[in-house]
Amino acid sequence: MLDKPVLERPDLDSPALLDVESITRLYGPGKGCEAIDFRLHAGEVLGIVGESGSGKSTLLRVLAGLEAPDAGRVTYYPLDRSLSDHSREGELDLYGIGDARRRALLRLEWGLVHQNPRDGLRMGVSAGANIGERLMALGDRHYGQLRAAGCDWMRQVELDAERIDDAPQTFSGGMQQRLQIARTLVTRPRLVFMDEPTGGLDVSVQARLLDMLRTLVRQLGLSVVLVTHDLAVARLLSHRLLVMRQGRVVEAGLTDQILDDPQHAYSQLLVSSVLTP
C-alpha cells in the first residue's frame, strides 16, 4: 500500500480551519506532546505518525477539545459565526470557551472517529438510531427522513441497509467501524478527528475500510486530523504529515516527500522499518 499515490492536495489558498500554536500537554518528561505548531487548511488531511507512546493521541485529544493543554492555543475558524468569540469575529479559542460550547462544536461542525468503535457508538440501540442520533441533535425530528438518512449512510459505508434495525453488538468489528464512520459523517462535519481508524482490524478488513475512507474523504472534501502509527494508512489518506517522537514533532512536510525522502534520522528509521521485512 505504500506505493499508492497520495490524495491530491487541496489548494493552499483555501481558508485555514485550525491554527495550533505551541501546544504542550505533558504527563512527564517526553510523555505527552510538547511545543506543537501547525495550520490545517480546509480540505486537507494531516496525518500524525510516530511509534507507540510518541504522544499522537495526547495531541489529538487536545485538538479535539477533550483535554486542556498545559500551554499553547488552538484556534478554530467556525462556519457558524455564532460559535466564534465575541471579541474576535470568526475565531474561536478552543480552551477560551466553556465545555458546553466545545460540546456544541463537536456536535455542529466536528466529528470524532475512535479507534475502538464501541467508544463512538451506542451499542444497545439500532444501527439506524446510531446514525440518526447526531442528526436529531441538530434538530432533525422527521422519522422518515432520519430513517432514509440511516439507509443512505449504511449504503455509503457499504453496510447492508436491511440491517438498519440491528444493534451494533451483532456486527463484526469492521462493520462497527463503518457504522461509527457513518454516524460521524451523517451530519457532514467540516473537521474530523480520527484516532487509528483501522487499528485492531484484520489486514483484509483494514484495506477495504481504508479504500472506503479515502473515497469519502475525496468525495466530501473532508478536513481531517488523522493519528496513525501505520505509514501505509498515512500514505493513503494524508496530504501532509507530522512525525512525532517523544512528544515532539521531528519532521513535517508533504506525505510523499517524507515517505520517499525522509530527512530526520527517526523518520528514516520509521520508513525503513516498513520497507524492510
Ligand SMILES: Nc1ncnc2c1ncn2[C@@H]1O[C@H](COP(=O)(O)OP(=O)(O)OP(=O)(O)O)[C@@H](O)[C@H]1O
Ligand atoms: N492520562 C495519562 N496519564 C499519564 N500518562 C499518560 C496519559 N495519557 C498518555 N500518557 C503517557 O503519555 C505518553 C504518550 O501517550 P500517547 O497515548 O499520546 O501516545 P501515542 O503515540 O498515541 O501511543 P499509542 O499509539 O500507543 O496510543 C505515553 O508515555 C503515555 O504513557
